[in-house]
């Protein structure tokens with residue numbers, strides 16, 4: 220075995236180097252290919268994927284039921300054998316649908332219960348209008364109107380954010396929401412608009428909390444934005460939290476925007492409650508700071524609260540249903556802003572003070588009678604369709620109704636909480652198996668989402684053998700050597716975390732996508748590989 224591996228090693232240095240320039244997603248794709256013909260003929264396990272291997276079922280079944288009832292309603296208007304029906308009639312719709320939801324099956328019980336609860340809780344006077352939004356929306360018979368967000372959907376989403384992101388800060392009545400094609404589209408719209416609305420100029424300083432989801436490192440440096448991007452990189456030694464010095468950096472008024480994924484990907488930590496409070500100090504010193512936060516992993520950390528809750532007027536919140544609900548294919552995300560926010564104030568001040576006034580009057584005059592009062596969030600909607608197609612902007616109505624179903628399933632108690640608890644437990648069990656197998660102390664702080672985990676392979680080498688070996692490895696091997704050999708020899712794919720902005724030697728394992736047994740195997744393969752390196756080190 221050892222002889223074989225030595226032959227193998229003579230070629231791989233050059234091979235590994237060629238990957239240096241590629242993004243870590245590309246590298247993972249190549250390593251996955253290589254893993255198929257691994258030397259040990261093991262089945263491939265891919266611990267690189269962030270897509271969860273579970274789905275939420277109740278919301279999905281409920282959606283299908285709305286669609287089914289919608290078709291029956293449409294057919295009661297008129298019906299043709301060619302597979303054609305009329306449009307849904309609003310008058311009396313609430314009662315008709317509630318009557319149709321008459322069987323004891325899970326989805327009917329669920330729908331009756333959450334629709335009634337929504338009517339009561341949101342004090343919906345026009346029940347037919349609410350039911351029409353759900354049924355017509357599920358059918359996708361009309362352009363979504365208003366384009367930014369369907370009326371009742373916005374209220375439901377606000378309740379969802381209140382429960383999962385705002386927590387003890389009551390903001391439910393103070394927010395505007397723009398549903399988008401996933402969280403990634405939301406980020407694109409935000410940066411585009413910060414640029415178009417002249418809130419951020421080329422050369423402006425944008426601080427990115429790193430390590431971060433790689434595509435997010437790439438957006439702000441695009442040539443059309445040309446921001447001066449700085450990173451504040453968190454360290455394992457500080458439980459991946461920002462230091463006081465890093466908070467100080469944000470107080471410099473030259474810093475125009477701060478960009479964070481919270482809880483993070485790949486380090487999988489939420490900002491602690493104490494550190495959250497520090498944003499208030501930052502804003503006292505730098506009141507125009509715009510904070511952009513991606514809260515997709517929020518529900519995976521038990522004590523989590525969004526930056527939005529402590530800095531609502533300065534924060535643009537992005538949420539995605541992709542991970543918790545196993546719904547990456549649905550493309551369900553949103554942007555949330557406080558009704559009184561720094562972006563609108565800056566637009567107004569800029570326009571009062573400069574020639575941009577006239578330009579922007581023209582830019583939005585085709586869609587707004589009072590363009591300079593057009594809110595940042597509405598500008599995002601208009602600009603997402605090059606303004607001219609504003610009336611056809613917005614997320615598809617069926618997607619919005621699917622979001623309603625996920626949100627309503629979450630807002631039910633205790634079932635919604637049980638689902639969230641279960642999703643946390645799944646990744647926790649895998650996490651514990653993985654770290655126990657490695658024989659290293661796992662982190663058990665409340666901030667840890669356990670959705671991903673970063674392993675410092677130098678630390679692993681040191682703890683399993685000794686520091687001299689770890690140092691030797693660090694000096695003599697390309698940083699991609701470990702993940703490369705894990706793929707080609709063992710058929711085990713994990714991601715190098717350097718491209719996420721992490722320190723060299725860190726690898727990311729996603730706990731979202733495989734079985735407990737697979738995580739045991741990944742850890743065991745990592746140990747075996749470490750031992751192989753150690754053998755080579757001793758024979759050098």
Ligand SMILES: *Cc1c(COP(=O)(O)O)cnc(C)c1O
Nearest residue numbers: 401402403432484515539541552
């Ligand atoms: C997976 C992930 C998302 C989800 O993006 P969608 O476009 O909603 O699928 C968003 N942000 C981060 C940091 C992620 O890791």
